[in-house]
Amino acid sequence: MPACRPLKSLGLLLMLVSPPLAAESPFEASRSGAAELINDFWTLVTDVSNRVGIQGRSSASGPRPEPIRPGGPSIDLSDLSQPTLVEGQLRPALDPKGEMRLTIPGGTARRGNYSVGSEENLTGHLLVVDGNADVYGTVRGNLVAVRGDVVVHQGSLVAGDILTLGGEVRDLGGEISGEVRTLKSASLSPAALPQSDSLTPVQTVMRRIAGVLGVFLMLSVLGFGLVIFGRQNLEIVSDTVSHSFGRAFVTGLLGQILLLPTFGMLVVGLILSVAGILLLPFAVALFAMLLVVGVVGGYLAVAHALGETYTRRRMAQGAVIGSANSYRYLLIGLLALASLWAAWSLFGWVPVAGSIMWGAAFFVSWLLGTAGFGAALLSRAGIRENFSGRLFPPEALTDEYLWATPQFGVPAERRPGTRTPTRGL
């Protein structure tokens, strides 16, 4: 009966394992009943699995157990309350390509599996890398295991804290005076060693360029949509930026300062007017939407104004430009705005100049964004033309009044469209 063979093997295994387990299980007279039975059974299963685990791990191929020679970076194991900090210190030191050297103040470091014997009394911190730490005796200090487990056997004592990075702590009845922390992750495994903060310069440049390109594409798509569906408004905001840049910037600055108070007043006002509470979610959503429209639309209008100014200057110099329209203006403007960030993307890795370039790009973007936001506010999102330099209505641009021949006794035709534009907000 081949099917019986696994059962026989399991029974034999249980018989072999049970005597030492019984010796290890602490006897508690207070426990009784079904709960005790279940608890004992669960303890048995856990211990068996732990033993199998230990044997499996011991036989697994790993680095040859050896002490890690001092002389490398200093790793302070006296405070394990911030495991990510310890991990950050260890990460650069655990490069498997070079020879591993570590200095542990007041302690030792080992590589591969390591056991503290039952008669052993180890004083000081202990770091075990790429292996399990089996404690049968006493460790008077903190114990850290990297890419391995800590097994605290019955009768053993760890007088300090325990930290495992990429492993686990298995308490088989030992005493741990301190705190046990387990930070599980693959971030310390060799395959995952390159982290976001350790990218190569080329990777960093590529990532930044991709980011700039993505933002440029997104703004281009939004801008083209704006030209298709709201060209009139875009042009008015754009003209407001061109014609009243200072006024638009001051308005945008004030708008930024008053943004939060206005939002707060809106919310409080709606709450206080009892019926307005129902409108609160819609009002908040509307406020956020208008804000996004104002900022993005304003920024696009600035790009439009930049492109238009550049194109008109080139045409004035005699350049032949096929289609001088809003699409072209937007593209040119966005390219100009993106060029600052593109320069930072390419040369941002240069120590001091990179920071200066980032600051300059940020400042110019903020300046123009503020002006665009202010222009959007001044022109009421491109509805009012007061500050856009469009002082004369289209009919005023006719030259018909020049044709009128003055005749004695007949009053001359008045120039049409003499309305005075309002100046106020």
Add this chain to the structure above:
Amino acid sequence: MKVRVAPLTLGFCVCAAALQAQTMRPFSTFRQLHGETRLTARLEYGAGSLRLEPGRPGELYRMNLSYDEERFLPMSDFDASSRVVFLGLKARGEGGVRVVSRHQLRQAALVSISPRVELNLDLSLGAVDADLELGGLRISELDLKTGASRATIRFSRPNAMRCHRASFSAGAAEVAVLGLANSRCEEIVFEGGVGKVLLDFSGASSTSARVDVKMAVGGITLRLPRAAGVRITMAKFLSSFEPAGLIRRGSGFFSANYNDAERRLEFDLTTSLGDVDVEWVD
């Protein structure tokens, strides 16, 4: 047309590759019980789901959590001299907690505390979905502050000792405190901003309590045991109150058995906008 679409597609692919997936990281911590009799536990948890329950007999405390390592740092520090443990998550940097995506709410924490120690529990929760089982613990004092949370606090079993004070402070929250009689707290304070609150005073204990409830905007439901003598005094503005089963005497509302009841619940309610409902349970 294909020629024009290709660069755009390529650009989007490059951008997409630059995006990094959010990584959740498991962290666990525990401490063996070595004869401690008192513990002050301070738990700070910014975002995610949280469950708290009585722990194993041999452990002083344990916390298993899965956290967003890009935004938070795990916190686990025990001061042996003062018997104070700090657990939870703190935000990276000084920018405070930001709730920016649904992924952040996938953080999960399970905290357990020994039922053998006298516990002073201090919880600060942000945008958290919390389920706190405090029944069976030995709570001497409880302080819970929540932000935009949905929290259920349960006392399923009687507190093993008398509790001096339980304080709940909620911002924009939906809070249910169940089995408050089992808490054996002599003073209960609830301060709410906006939201919905259920205070359930059922349970096995006969400890009398003074209850101070302040609520700005939202509904309060008081679930009261019929056996308890109840007195409610109210200060309300634009609020409605249904004093079902209560008799008005002067400025207060009293249950019929107030003078004879072994256990008395004395409420001071202050509400601005919202309803106050009373439910009776056996």
